[in-house]
Amino acid sequence: MTGNYPALLVTVPLLAAFVIYGCSWLHKRSCLFMALLGLTIPFAISVALLKKVLINGHISYHLGGWDPPWGIAYELDPINAIVLVAVTTVALVNLIATSKEIETRFSDRRGAFYALYLLFVVGLLGIVATGDLFNLYVLLEIASITGYSLIAMGDPARAPLSSLNYVFMGTIGACFYLLGVGYIYIMTGSLNMADVHALLPPLYHSSAIVVAFIFCLVGVMIKMGFFPLHSWLPNAYTYVPSPAASLIAPLMTKVMAYVMIRLMISVFSPKFVFSSIAASNAVVWLACLAIVMGALMALAQRDVRRMLTYIIVSEIGYIVGGAWIGNATAMSGAVLHIINDVLMTFCVFLSLGAIARSTKGYQIENFSGLFKKIPVTMATFVVSGLSIIGIPPTCGFFSKWYLILGAIEGGHYGFIVVLLLSSLINIILFFRIFEEAFFVYPKTNAVHTEGEASIAIAETPFVTLIPLVLTAILLIFTGIYSGSLIALIIKPVVSAGLL
Amino acid sequence: MDFLLTHLVAKYNFWLYIILMMIGLYAMIAKNNLIKKLVGMNIFQTAIILFYVSIGSKRGGTIPIVEHIAGGGEHAINPTRYVNPLPHVLMLTAIVVSVSTFGVALALAIKIYQRYKTLEEDELLTRIRES
Amino acid sequence: MIWQLDLAILTLVIVCAIAAISVKDLLGTAILFGAYSFMMCLLWSIMAAVDVAFTEASVGAGVSTVFFVAAVFRTTRRTKD
Amino acid sequence: MKRLALLIVILSGGLLLYATKDFPSWGDPNSPASTHVSPRYLEKSLEETAVPNVVTAVLADYRGYDTMFETTVIFCAGVACFMLLRKFEPEERDLYYRHIPTGLTLHIKGEKQIPSTSKEFEKIDAIWTPYDFIINTVSRFLVPFIQLFALYVIAHGHHSPGGGFQGGVILGASIIVLAVAFNLRTAVRRFGEKIDGIMSALGVFIYAGVGAFCAILGAEFLNYRALAKILPVGKVMARSHGILAVEIGVGIAVMAVMICIYNNVASEGKFDEGL
Amino acid sequence: METIHSIRPLLAILASLFAIPLIVGFSRRPAMREFWTFAAAGSKFLIIVSMLPLVLTGRRVTCTIFEIIPGVPLQLTVDTLGLLFALVSSSLWILTSIYSVGYMRGLGEHSQTRYFCFFAVALSATIGVAFSANLLTLYIFYEILSLATYPLVTHHQDEEARSSGRRYLAYILGSSIGLFLPAMLISYHLAGTLTFSASGFLGASISRKVLMILLIMFVFGAAKAAVMPLHAWLPAAMVAPTPVSALLHAVAVVKVGVFVIIRIITGVFGVNLLKSLSLTTPVIVLACITILCGSLIALSQDNLKRLLAYSTISQLSYIVLGVSLLSQRGLTGAFIHIPMHAFGKITLFFCAGAIFVATGKKNISEMKGLGRQMPITMAAFFIASLSIIGLPPCGGFLSKWNLVLGSIEAHRPLVLVVLLVSSLLNAGYFMPVVYKAFFFKTESAVAGVKEAPLCCLIPLCLTAIFSIIFLFYPQPFYELISHALKCIIGAGV
Amino acid sequence: MVLNGVVMVLMFCGLVFFTGGGIGILRFPDFYTRLHPAGKLDTLGSLLMMTSVAIFNLHEITLSNALTSLKIMLIVVFVFISSPTATHAIMDAGVRAGLRPWEKGMPRG
Amino acid sequence: MHSLFLYVGLYLCFLMVLSLYRGVAGPTVVDRLIGVNAIGSKTVVLLVLIGLLYDRIDMFVDIALAYAMLNFIAVLGASRYFQKRKGLYEEPPYK
Amino acid sequence: MIEPASRESSQVKTKWGPFVVTFLTSFGLWLILSGKFDYFHMGLGLISCALVSIFSGDLLFPGGLPEGFLAKAVGFIAYLPWLLYQIFLANLHVLYLSLHPKMLEKINPQVIRFQSRLKSDISMVTFANSITLTPGTITLSVSVDGDFKVHAIDDKSAEGLAGEMEQRVARAFRED
Structure with missing residues (x-):
């Protein structure tokens, strides 16, 4: 059975989703349990796979028993194993943490919600693991469609429209990707990533391949919300219901960023990307623009969630910039930042969801006095905020470290400046909130005589709080162990790819 | 004329799919009505399907269903006689995806209409701003 | 492949597409979109993609149009462009 | 916006047109796409899977994994429509009934209602809801044959075009015909929402379950060859039967999802009279 | 040099962190809460002292926690310099804790639990900086310190605290992220390592221009050292409760800043490299400007704590100046100025706090005749101000003396002038306070005021006494410093 | 050969009807009258063309060919059931939508 | 014979243009429906003809049959719209 | 499904009538459609026809088989x-x-x-x-x-x- 782990990783939540949806018509209570089961098993499997990959190296799993160019294969190297672990962890922890809210908020359709939730995870897991260009598209669509509907379940006034806009942009993105794959297919006749990688070199100067690359990339960039193409992202992530927010916001864009890196390394080759198309400088500058614009637009927001969405835009800029600088250090930084960003965005959105219990809205003004009311939850929010800013020893610092180091190596001083600038802006962004939560007491409590005694501590329930605190601790641990992450997992693959 | 024809036949499928796709893309971006955008999206997707199917076609090829040769298990099948089945397979999936997206998008459009009683983007935006 | 038919139908397809997005009535769009699907179905069968044609026939001509009409029924026919 | 759209369109269109110059010409039998991967499907599929329809063989076997997710996409769409639109709380409003033999409409205010078992009366939504005798009767006659044809399409996906997906759509359409010709309530009474939900999950479950079952039997996921251990047939025929099982699953799922989408879209999730 | 692997440095850091859960747990019982604070402070001090013999015998205590970045582990090394600093700050923590109890209770401050928690974190970070074996570890603790002090600075949670907090963060985080971090990364890129070594890890192969830029970035990056023009946070941060100002803004935080500069000059660049390229001239100029300007501004202050803050700014630059002179005497002076200034300045702050607790007064103009009401406090104030000015019989004399000698040794006569002028200025702003307190008639506002609570009084007396003792018994410091100098200067030779 | 002749004749007739339908749809003055050629001529056209194809398919008589021809005729049957119903449905739609019928002397609508 | 079928097919395409004109030009939606329905019936024939051209008519008959069935459903659905909604032209902008 | 039972004056109350007739008709149709007369496909046909008859038999003959x-x-x-x-x-x-x-x-x-x-x-x-x-x-x-x-x-x-x-x-x- 262990041989089938790669397939089971994706299949277990898939089967669980079907069972849940079927059962939800018969017995609603059992849904949560099955959903938990359906995510715990893949979590265990992904950890086992990571271990296996680290011991044995690359794993290739041939689905249906057909050899790759004809059948579909799953290719697991250390990097995607770790991304898989990140995805399953986030999904599982989020489900545990938000289960209470899901159960109350979607009580009459929880089966559907869990099913979509699991299928979203399935999509992402598949995207990360697959070694086939077209399979990636299908999985991408699974993740997208479930994402659309999860987003649309949010604020009834705005969510459907933002979701529909996401549908349009997402479809353009997916179609561009599909088109790019079509161009690759017409020139090489293959869809398997490794096979395409082997077939491409003689075609590097063909205009069709260049266009294919551009379209794949643009498609993926739309999906990950890279700066000029990000317009769907803020609305979509602002109005999503909070249990889904902490699932979608951390994972979707980051997984797509991973796809971009994967396209660059294992479908096309760095040689092609960095020398045949002399666009690397342009993309890095675009990434700089993304970072700055994301940060500036975040600065203009009063709604905390919306601000965070713009921060995501800017974080994506980090990853793209890092990946396109074109040396191993920066690429490692980009990969590390994917993992870190998953964790920190997750933590920040999860804590925001927990905070939302005690506030009326997501405006900064609503945050006043929260340090008194929910100290632990706010502490986790602070930790994640610090991580996004890039304060050591949280993990955000270390990916920035590698990114800047890579930029120094590559001589992209503009990128360094922009990275530091965005860190500084992030300080302003977050401390604005911290200050509000720390200094200002809500007006309703001002009636009472003493501030301290009157505000009752209404801490988040434990089922949410414990995962939250664990995640915050994980942020620090990932930071501390980022050296081993790089040395054991990322560096070998990246250097092998870049050589 | 002959030369033109051979060149035309060689590429026109690829050119026309681009035109079709651009029609769809234009509708998606420029149209104001959400359902129109949706139609544009569908045209866009079909154009890509057209592209793939055009890849698959083969001069002198017939449909990719192997004709039964009684007891001829060892009989070699000449692949040039049949068109390339792989793009068809892929495009089945793409069609399914497009119809699924279409269904979800329609559901979303209905939800939007329920709330705002309009499907025009500019009117929607003004109404959101008002509320 | 039958290129003569292919060319003819392709032209029709483009006409249908333009018509579908420029008609100032969503129900008209729905109907013309159905016609667009017919054409596509023909196009696939001309290019020997029978399975695709079958799918397009069943989806595009059948359920997709019905969904579309149903959605228009539940929303509105009005459109400015 | 229009100008921006035009710019984008011209830009990307120009890029794409530029790229076509390196394409092999249309229908070139020697193009890479026709010579690299696909010949093997054409040459070997009959002897490896005993399925003459190469598209089906590739769809459900060689690239069966894709198709599993394709079906999942459909399932997602169904669940999404249900989730987005379904309203469980009925709105308070007056009831209308039509007396079928005479075509008279009854408008009942308040709580009272005619028992739902009554065959004479039919619940409708508004005073002007039409009743078309011809369409009803013809649809009633056509539905069984449409269904039969759909089952035929599913069963003969190996030998002729079609397969689970197409058959499923037609099956779904047969119920939709009922919903269109009579009204949604009739269709839902015949094919309930609960069953529909369970069927949609069941269909995809069959697909993924067959795959997982193969894995349990010791082969790779979706390697139907492993089914030969429990079926009284050879390994090649096991593949063929595996494909059939999978196609049936697809058919069930697609049918249920199509009905689900139609029901929800046509009635805004209220499950009243529908279109 | 022999290296001992031990987790004692780590324990020294964690000692106060372990106390945090206990402090939080006993938040309802102040006595227990404060007990745990003392326990943490005491154990921390003991652990640090226990390493003294090892270090004095010429060994180094190292603790590698794990590899963060290839080639750059999270590593702690106790060398003489770090130990000196750690000793000073941990010993003063004990006294400050006592003082805090008196001060906080005396004023009935809110959120005392939070206060003690973050105090503990800040101390951990300070010790962490002192023991860091490489630049990255140092940076991590530096940032933790910045963040941990933020709630302390803004403890009052009013509008003033808020704006000061903003300014504090803007300067500290802005400079560290904007300048220190890139400088560190460039160094890592150039050298491939970040571990401090006695002769510096930046080799001579790097061009002078780059080195110069790096040095400037580092010096400004460590904004905690309050080198002008990045000094403005320090006066702003004086809104904090006085124990915070005392320990953090006289000892821990600002000393961390200069300690970082010392580490950079001695451990990153290496004295010999800097000397051979004579790179430190701009730093010297900056330090001189800061010394003079700080003193001049202090002259015009009426708020006692602000005055002390500006005094601190100028005094800190003595250390920067001493280090950047790169001469043996100069370094000695700089190093010894750390404890001397710490003890002196903390006494002054304690006094200011005691006055505030007793009278509620913050401005000098309101303290006329206070010496008669609070003789002990004002006597301590006098002693400490002597120490700061650099007059015997106080420890401050030693450091001034060494600095003066160092400037001569380094052939920089202008520096000598600056030092002397600044001493005069110091006297110019301290003596009026003392004079007003003792020789003016008691104003009605402060009439009838008693001495501050005992908890406040004892620490300030102790520190004042220590200031005097150090002049006569500076051997422990000298011994430590001579070990340090042996490494720094001797290694290059 | 005779078979081919029959096929061609039937096909030609079918085309004539189809043509009539196409022209009729264009020429008739209003919606109701347009339905007449659309509903009827196309139906018969389909019948004739399908029949011709079915016959053509039978020029090599085997079981499978016969079945295929039967299937083609099945399409015809289906069209014959569904086409008038569809025509009726459209007509009904027009009436219910309130479209005014064309009367003699009015311009084309 | 094949070329005959090809020309017949092309002629049907031409006829589709006529019907499509009705579909595109309107003037009312039901007119479009007529046009599209007429295209549908020609498409069925055309599908069978393509089957002849490929010599695999047995494969194409299924498609044609399915097509005939589903086209019926689509037309039924579209006409159903009018049976429920009273207006042939668009309803007033807002209620 | 509305069963216009009252209008059908002459009807046989056989329960199995509609099923049998539907089954036979659809099986005949199946044979035409399928064109494969091996056991496997015939078996599939039987199952399909049975399904259709069970599910939709009452659609063809609402209220049972008419007389004659x-x-x-x-x-x-x-x-x-x-x-x-x-x-x-x-x-x-x-x-x-x-x-x-x-x-x-x-x-x-x-x-x-x-x-x-x-x-x-x-x-x-x-x-x-x-x-x-x-x-x-x-x-x-x-x-x-x-x-x-x-x-x-x-x-x-x-x-x-x-x-x-x-x-x-x-x-x-x-x-x-």
Whole structure:
């Protein structure tokens, strides 16, 4: 059975989703349990796979028993194993943490919600693991469609429209990707990533391949919300219901960023990307623009969630910039930042969801006095905020470290400046909130005589709080162990790819 | 004329799919009505399907269903006689995806209409701003 | 492949597409979109993609149009462009 | 916006047109796409899977994994429509009934209602809801044959075009015909929402379950060859039967999802009279 | 040099962190809460002292926690310099804790639990900086310190605290992220390592221009050292409760800043490299400007704590100046100025706090005749101000003396002038306070005021006494410093 | 050969009807009258063309060919059931939508 | 014979243009429906003809049959719209 | 499903009748469609037909099998050739109209109402569809009790209504 782990990783939540949806018509209570089961098993499997990959190296799993160019294969190297672990962890922890809210908020359709939730995870897991260009598209669509509907379940006034806009942009993105794959297919006749990688070199100067690359990339960039193409992202992530927010916001864009890196390394080759198309400088500058614009637009927001969405835009800029600088250090930084960003965005959105219990809205003004009311939850929010800013020893610092180091190596001083600038802006962004939560007491409590005694501590329930605190601790641990992450997992693959 | 024809036949499928796709893309971006955008999206997707199917076609090829040769298990099948089945397979999936997206998008459009009683983007935006 | 038919139908397809997005009535769009699907179905069968044609026939001509009409029924026919 | 759209369109269109110059010409039998991967499907599929329809063989076997997710996409769409639109709380409003033999409409205010078992009366939504005798009767006659044809399409996906997906759509359409010709309530009474939900999950479950079952039997996921251990047939025929099982699953799922989408879209999730 | 692997440095850091859960747990019982604070402070001090013999015998205590970045582990090394600093700050923590109890209770401050928690974190970070074996570890603790002090600075949670907090963060985080971090990364890129070594890890192969830029970035990056023009946070941060100002803004935080500069000059660049390229001239100029300007501004202050803050700014630059002179005497002076200034300045702050607790007064103009009401406090104030000015019989004399000698040794006569002028200025702003307190008639506002609570009084007396003792018994410091100098200067030779 | 002749004749007739339908749809003055050629001529056209194809398919008589021809005729049957119903449905739609019928002397609508 | 079928097919395409004109030009939606329905019936024939051209008519008959069935459903659905909604032209902008 | 039971006066209460008839009909259809006579496909066919019959048997024959089912079926088949002939004639007429250069003068659209004496729904639908297919007339609406509204394209078609065709339909379904 262990041989089938790669397939089971994706299949277990898939089967669980079907069972849940079927059962939800018969017995609603059992849904949560099955959903938990359906995510715990893949979590265990992904950890086992990571271990296996680290011991044995690359794993290739041939689905249906057909050899790759004809059948579909799953290719697991250390990097995607770790991304898989990140995805399953986030999904599982989020489900545990938000289960209470899901159960109350979607009580009459929880089966559907869990099913979509699991299928979203399935999509992402598949995207990360697959070694086939077209399979990636299908999985991408699974993740997208479930994402659309999860987003649309949010604020009834705005969510459907933002979701529909996401549908349009997402479809353009997916179609561009599909088109790019079509161009690759017409020139090489293959869809398997490794096979395409082997077939491409003689075609590097063909205009069709260049266009294919551009379209794949643009498609993926739309999906990950890279700066000029990000317009769907803020609305979509602002109005999503909070249990889904902490699932979608951390994972979707980051997984797509991973796809971009994967396209660059294992479908096309760095040689092609960095020398045949002399666009690397342009993309890095675009990434700089993304970072700055994301940060500036975040600065203009009063709604905390919306601000965070713009921060995501800017974080994506980090990853793209890092990946396109074109040396191993920066690429490692980009990969590390994917993992870190998953964790920190997750933590920040999860804590925001927990905070939302005690506030009326997501405006900064609503945050006043929260340090008194929910100290632990706010502490986790602070930790994640610090991580996004890039304060050591949280993990955000270390990916920035590698990114800047890579930029120094590559001589992209503009990128360094922009990275530091965005860190500084992030300080302003977050401390604005911290200050509000720390200094200002809500007006309703001002009636009472003493501030301290009157505000009752209404801490988040434990089922949410414990995962939250664990995640915050994980942020620090990932930071501390980022050296081993790089040395054991990322560096070998990246250097092998870049050589 | 002959030369033109051979060149035309060689590429026109690829050119026309681009035109079709651009029609769809234009509708998606420029149209104001959400359902129109949706139609544009569908045209866009079909154009890509057209592209793939055009890849698959083969001069002198017939449909990719192997004709039964009684007891001829060892009989070699000449692949040039049949068109390339792989793009068809892929495009089945793409069609399914497009119809699924279409269904979800329609559901979303209905939800939007329920709330705002309009499907025009500019009117929607003004109404959101008002509320 | 039958290129003569292919060319003819392709032209029709483009006409249908333009018509579908420029008609100032969503129900008209729905109907013309159905016609667009017919054409596509023909196009696939001309290019020997029978399975695709079958799918397009069943989806595009059948359920997709019905969904579309149903959605228009539940929303509105009005459109400015 | 229009100008921006035009710019984008011209830009990307120009890029794409530029790229076509390196394409092999249309229908070139020697193009890479026709010579690299696909010949093997054409040459070997009959002897490896005993399925003459190469598209089906590739769809459900060689690239069966894709198709599993394709079906999942459909399932997602169904669940999404249900989730987005379904309203469980009925709105308070007056009831209308039509007396079928005479075509008279009854408008009942308040709580009272005619028992739902009554065959004479039919619940409708508004005073002007039409009743078309011809369409009803013809649809009633056509539905069984449409269904039969759909089952035929599913069963003969190996030998002729079609397969689970197409058959499923037609099956779904047969119920939709009922919903269109009579009204949604009739269709839902015949094919309930609960069953529909369970069927949609069941269909995809069959697909993924067959795959997982193969894995349990010791082969790779979706390697139907492993089914030969429990079926009284050879390994090649096991593949063929595996494909059939999978196609049936697809058919069930697609049918249920199509009905689900139609029901929800046509009635805004209220499950009243529908279109 | 022999290296001992031990987790004692780590324990020294964690000692106060372990106390945090206990402090939080006993938040309802102040006595227990404060007990745990003392326990943490005491154990921390003991652990640090226990390493003294090892270090004095010429060994180094190292603790590698794990590899963060290839080639750059999270590593702690106790060398003489770090130990000196750690000793000073941990010993003063004990006294400050006592003082805090008196001060906080005396004023009935809110959120005392939070206060003690973050105090503990800040101390951990300070010790962490002192023991860091490489630049990255140092940076991590530096940032933790910045963040941990933020709630302390803004403890009052009013509008003033808020704006000061903003300014504090803007300067500290802005400079560290904007300048220190890139400088560190460039160094890592150039050298491939970040571990401090006695002769510096930046080799001579790097061009002078780059080195110069790096040095400037580092010096400004460590904004905690309050080198002008990045000094403005320090006066702003004086809104904090006085124990915070005392320990953090006289000892821990600002000393961390200069300690970082010392580490950079001695451990990153290496004295010999800097000397051979004579790179430190701009730093010297900056330090001189800061010394003079700080003193001049202090002259015009009426708020006692602000005055002390500006005094601190100028005094800190003595250390920067001493280090950047790169001469043996100069370094000695700089190093010894750390404890001397710490003890002196903390006494002054304690006094200011005691006055505030007793009278509620913050401005000098309101303290006329206070010496008669609070003789002990004002006597301590006098002693400490002597120490700061650099007059015997106080420890401050030693450091001034060494600095003066160092400037001569380094052939920089202008520096000598600056030092002397600044001493005069110091006297110019301290003596009026003392004079007003003792020789003016008691104003009605402060009439009838008693001495501050005992908890406040004892620490300030102790520190004042220590200031005097150090002049006569500076051997422990000298011994430590001579070990340090042996490494720094001797290694290059 | 005779078979081919029959096929061609039937096909030609079918085309004539189809043509009539196409022209009729264009020429008739209003919606109701347009339905007449659309509903009827196309139906018969389909019948004739399908029949011709079915016959053509039978020029090599085997079981499978016969079945295929039967299937083609099945399409015809289906069209014959569904086409008038569809025509009726459209007509009904027009009436219910309130479209005014064309009367003699009015311009084309 | 094949070329005959090809020309017949092309002629049907031409006829589709006529019907499509009705579909595109309107003037009312039901007119479009007529046009599209007429295209549908020609498409069925055309599908069978393509089957002849490929010599695999047995494969194409299924498609044609399915097509005939589903086209019926689509037309039924579209006409159903009018049976429920009273207006042939668009309803007033807002209620 | 609304079962117009009350209108079906003559019906046999056999429970299995509809099922058997549906099953047999659909199996015949299956054989035509399938064209494969091996056990496997026949087995699939049996299953499919059974499914269809169970699921939709009552759609074909709501309220059971009508009396004299076979005779009616034969009658219907016998009616078809005449209908085809009529259709052919009708089409020629419409063809003539649509190609006539002065078409607008020739036609005179009008709506005609009449009461039919047919009773069963199947016969009425047959009649209605026959009207639609034949001379220039399209059924507008039929009410359950046989009230027909017909749109005729010209006077000639309007006259020929309701005569022979109704009788033949009635004869086919044994209702005269």
